[in-house]
Amino acid sequence: MIQNKIIKMLELPSYILRGNILLIGCEEKGVYNPRQSHCEYCPDSQSCRWLKDVDAASDLSQFNYDELVEHFEFAMDKMIVQARMLEHNIFTCTCEMCEWIQDALQLYEKTSTQQ
Numbered sequence: 001m002i003q004n005k006i007i008k009m010l011e012l013p014s015y016i017l018r019g020n021i022l023l024i025g026c027e028e029k030g031v032y033n034p035r036q037s038h039c040e041y042c043p044d045s046q047s048c049r050w051l052k053d054v055d056a057a058s059d060l061s062q063f064n065y066d067e068l069v070e071h072f073e074f075a076m077d078k079m080i081v082q083a084r085m086l087e088h089n090i091f092t093c094t095c096e097m098c099e100w101i102q103d104a105l106q107l108y109e110k111t112s113t114q115q
């Protein structure tokens with residue numbers, strides 16, 4: 001089932017994102033807090049919010065299909081930005097991150113024909 005593949009695919013980006021969040025000056029220690037004004041203007045809060053969402057459902061199968069695809073899109077965006085920043089060629093590079101992106105793009109194509 002495609003949902004299970006997406007869930008499996010979210011593991012690497014959530015691991016990488018967690019490592020990328022700048023915790024310097026973060027009063028919430030990287031845990032998104034909607035009541036905290038700091039989170040409103042923090043450039044990393046989008047990632048924190050995503051990680052919180054993904055964590056909250058330790059069983060990701062709680063998400064419906066559309067939500068899952070949304071989380072997947074977010075993860076792809078972040079991974080591509082990361083690869084570009086490190087100047088990897090996402091189409092030819094064979095590192096873990098770029099291979100993830102290549103797999104993700106293929107899987108994503110299937111999600112758009114799924115419905």
Ligand SMILES: [Zn+2]
Pocket residue numbers: 083088089093094095096097098099
């Ligand atoms: Zn690479």
